[in-house]
Amino acid sequence: xxxxxxxxxxxxxxxxxxxxxxxxxxxxxxxxxxxxxxxxxxxxxxxxxxxxxxxxxxxxxxxxxxxxxxxxxxxxxxxxxxxxxxxxxxxxxxxxxxxxxxxxxxxxxxxxxxxxxxxxxxxxxxxxxxxxxxxxxxxxxxxxxxxxxxxxxxxxxxxxxxxxxxxxxxxxxxxxxxxxxxxxxxxxxxxxxxxxxxxxxxxxxxxxxxxxxxxxxxxxxxxxxxxxxxxxxxxxxxxxxxxxxxxxxxxxxxxxxxxxxxxxxxxxxxxxxxxxxxxxxxxxxxxxxxxxxxxxxxxxxxxxxxxxxxxxxxxxxxxxxxxxxxxxxxxxxxxxxxxxxxxxxxxxxxxxxxxxxxxxxxxxxxxxxxxxxxxxxxxxxxxxxxxxxxxxxxxxxxxxxxxxxxxxxxxxxxxxxxxxxxxxxxxxxxxxxxxxxxxxxxxxxxxxxxxxxxxxxxxxxxxxxxxxxxxxxxxxxxxxxxx
Ligand code: SAH
Ligand code: SF4
Ligand code: F3S
Numbered sequence: 001x002x003x004x005x006x007x008x009x010x011x012x013x014x015x016x017x018x019x020x021x022x023x024x025x026x027x028x029x030x031x032x033x034x035x036x037x038x039x040x041x042x043x044x045x046x047x048x049x050x051x052x053x054x055x056x057x058x059x060x061x062x063x064x065x066x067x068x069x070x071x072x073x074x075x076x077x078x079x080x081x082x083x084x085x086x087x088x089x090x091x092x093x094x095x096x097x098x099x100x101x102x103x104x105x106x107x108x109x110x111x112x113x114x115x116x117x118x119x120x121x122x123x124x125x126x127x128x129x130x131x132x133x134x135x136x137x138x139x140x141x142x143x144x145x146x147x148x149x150x151x152x153x154x155x156x157x158x159x160x161x162x163x164x165x166x167x168x169x170x171x172x173x174x175x176x177x178x179x180x181x182x183x184x185x186x187x188x189x190x191x192x193x194x195x196x197x198x199x200x201x202x203x204x205x206x207x208x209x210x211x212x213x214x215x216x217x218x219x220x221x222x223x224x225x226x227x228x229x230x231x232x233x234x235x236x237x238x239x240x241x242x243x244x245x246x247x248x249x250x251x252x253x254x255x256x257x258x259x260x261x262x263x264x265x266x267x268x269x270x271x272x273x274x275x276x277x278x279x280x281x282x283x284x285x286x287x288x289x290x291x292x293x294x295x296x297x298x299x300x301x302x303x304x305x306x307x308x309x310x311x312x313x314x315x316x317x318x319x320x321x322x323x324x325x326x327x328x329x330x331x332x333x334x335x336x337x338x339x340x341x342x343x344x345x346x347x348x349x350x351x352x353x354x355x356x357x358x359x360x361x362x363x364x365x366x367x368x369x370x371x372x373x374x375x376x377x378x379x380x381x382x383x384x385x386x387x388x389x390x391x392x393x394x395x396x397x398x399x400x401x402x403x404x405x406x407x408x409x410x411x412x413x414x415x416x417x418x419x420x421x422x423x424x425x426x427x428x429x430x431x432x433x434x435x436x437x438x439x440x441x442x443x444x445x446x447x448x449x450x451x452x453x454x455x456x457x458x459x460x461x462x463x464x465x466x467x468x469x470x471x472x473x474x475x476x477x478x479x480x481x482x483x
Contacts, residue, residue, distance in 0.1 A: 005071065005183065007032060020152070020179045027155035028072050034162055035073040038083065038116065046083040046116075048074035053099060054090025056242055056278065057213075058123055060193040061151050062088050065122070067183035068154045076185075080110055084118045084158075089125035091208055093380035097125055108141050118161065120144035122151060126171060127212035130383065136169070144168045148213055149175040152182055174214040180223055188431070190461030191238040192231050196224055196262065200244035202281065204308070205319045205386040206351060206379060209244060218243075218250050221257050221265065228269055235461065238274035238429055241266075246277045247284035260288040267298050273463060274429065274446065275299045279306060282330055283321045294337040300446045301338055302372075305331070306346035310365035311358035314351055317390070324361060331369050342372040342447035349406055350379040350399035353392030359402050366409055372417050372447065373474070374410045378403055418449055419471035425481045426451070428466045430459040450475040 007029040016026045038046045048069045052062040065086060066076070074084060085107060090096040100121070111117045119142050125131050127147045135142055144157050149172040161168045178198065186192050199214040200207075228239060243249060250257035259277075266275055275298045282305055293299050309315050312323040322330075334341055347362060366374065378399055381388050428451045434440035441455040443464070452475065453466050466478040 007071070016156075020177075021181050024068075024152055024155055024179070024182060027153075027159050028068060030159050031072040031155045034159075039073070042116075045073065045075045047077035048084040048086070049077040049080055049082040050086045050088060051080070051103075052088045053096055054088075054092065054124065056193050056240065057195070057244075058088050058090060059187075060195060060242060061123070061148070063184045063186055063193075064182060065151055065154055066185035070185045071183045072155055072158075080107060083114065083116055084120070085110075086120045086122065089121060089123035091125040091128060091131070091212060091382070093377065094382075095380070097131070100125060104139055104142070108139075111141050118143045118158070120146070120154075120157075122146045122148075124148055124209070124212040128208075128383070132169060132171060136167075140167075142167065145171070147171040149177075152179040176215075176217060178217060178219055178223075180219075186236075189235050190429070191240070191431075192236050193240045193242050194224065194227055194231070195219065195243065196241045196246060196259075196277075197243035197249050201248075202245060203319060203386075205317060205390070206348065206382065208382040208385055211384055213244065216245070216248065216252060218253050218257075220253065221250070221262055224262065225265060225269070228266060228272065232269055232271045237272065237461065237463065238276065239266075239272065241275065241277035243277075244279060245281040245284060247280050247286065247289065258286065258288060260286060260292045263289070263292050263296070263299065267292075267296055272298060276302065276448075278304045280304060282307070282327050285330060285334075287333075290334055290337045293334075293341075300448070301340050302342045302344070302446065302448045303334065304344045304346075305334075307362075307365055307369075308346060308348050309351060309354070309358065310362035311354070312361075314354055314358050314361075317353065317387075318348075318351060319386070324365060327365065328368060340447070342449070343369060344448075345369075345371050345374045347374055347376050347406065347410075348379050349376060349403045350394040352379070352387055352390040352394070354379075354394050354402075359406075363406065363409065366406070366413065370413050370417050371410065372449075373414045376403060376407050376410060415471075415473035418474055421445070421449070421468055422471045422476070423468060425465050425467045427463050428453070428478070429463050430455065430461065432460065433457050451478050452476070453478040453480055455480060 010026045010029040012030045017023045197218040199216045200210045201216040249259040426445045428443040430443040465481040467481045468476045468478045470477040
């Protein structure tokens with residue numbers, strides 16, 4: 001996307017422009033000079049490595065960050081032994097934070113061997129003041145720290161660091177700015193995530209995302225459609241529309257548009273074969289969306305619909321704004337409209353005050369809905385969220401026991417449900433050469449289930465009809481069917 005920028009156009013001896021994205025192109029041009037000088041000095045092109053933690057939002061942000069780094073001339077490294085290392089962090093649960101701290105020590109040892117090395121941290125964790133304080137105090141070797149609202153400024157921040165020689169910390173509390181038309185470097189040539197909105201306004205009581213990602217902001221439909229057209233012209237056949245709550249897309253626009261209306265427009269794009277989206281909040285999933293899903297030939301028959309808990313009492317304290325019954329009724333309506341839909345979910349175990357009865361309600365939802373798969377999480381206390389000060393912490397061994405019971409049942413059901421397409425022929429988008437079996441490729445069905453079948457790399461990116469011969473629980477072994 002917009003990778004054809006001619007950086008030579010920018011006169012880096014003059015002052016930087018104030019308007020975006022021109023300002024960033026100017027700093028990319030400036031940064032490129034430094035990269036070239038380093039190349040001259042070392043006799044080889046400097047390398048950069050990005051490690052992404054967390055969700056698909058972060059993965060997409062990393063593609064934008066990589067786009068900037070490629071534009072300024074860095075070669076992509078495969079690990080941290082690089083001249084520029086960037087960790088794009090997640091803080092949704094405590095163990096996400098621990099992973100980052102765990103790896104920073106290793107980066108320090110690498111930097112001692114390569115004095116030119118620059119280390120940068122960005123993403124959700126950096127939006128927490130306590131984290132930034134700790135980095136400043138105990139991790140002096142980190143060169144650049146920035147947050148979730150200014151990733152577009154990467155080149156500017158690198159320039160600042162090179163000029164000032166001091167550590168750069170640039171965190172914004174929030175923003176209403178959406179900078180379009182910056183370069184991106186996609187991980188896959190045939191599929192891509194596309195942000196349709198940023199931030200979240202829901203404030204589920206356990207969740208830190210609204211604090212670190214800011215208020216909900218939707219992109220203009222024209223900008224989304226233009227980006228999609230461009231992607232399709234580059235060979236993309238599958239898109240994942242991204243937002244923390246895609247069902248409330250467009251509500252805050254000057255000329256409001258519903259998510260269902262946006263989908264109808266996206267459906268018209270010629271050459272686009274598959275449309276996915278996440279995440280759907282049950283409280284905002286409209287009848288109009290169900291209709292669009294029913295009528296569409298491109299929207300995948302897969303819906304990720306996080307339930308979090310099956311107990312109406314707990315759902316209320318979680319501030320999810322639906323009851324167990326409303327959730328079950330919604331599932332019923334969706335299944336009526338799209339009978340072969342694959343449903344997946346997120347579940348939290350051990351929320352403050354969760355009793356055995358509450359937990360059994362969650363198990364009951366799992367039995368009734370029979371999810372294709374469920375991501376199960378142990379509640380993690382996040383500083384600053386309302387749940388952090390709630391009483392009734394569930395003892396660790398109780399949580400562990402509930403978690404194990406839930407996971408066992410989720411997995412049993414999942415392997416039964418996933419086998420339902422056995423001995424049928426389904427379209428599979430081939431994604432990679434199989435990592436384990438020689439002469440095989442791996443792809444995904446429309447409902448997201450993985451299929452392995454004999455083939456070679458020439459199939460990557462194409463949609464192939466595959467006969468599903470054997471179910472292995474969570475995936476299939478198949479053979480390409482004749483067209
Ligand atoms: N916006 C999405 C999810 C974002 S976070 C939604 O509303 O569904 C992804 C998942 O992490 C959540 O669905 C929730 O199950 C889990 N999660 C969020 N905060 C958590 C916490 N404090 N402890 C444990 N799990 C959490
Ligand atoms: Fe977090 Fe709730 Fe927003 Fe999802 S909808 S990001 S769980 S606050
Ligand atoms: Fe993590 Fe931020 Fe995503 S906290 S889950 S990377 S929005």
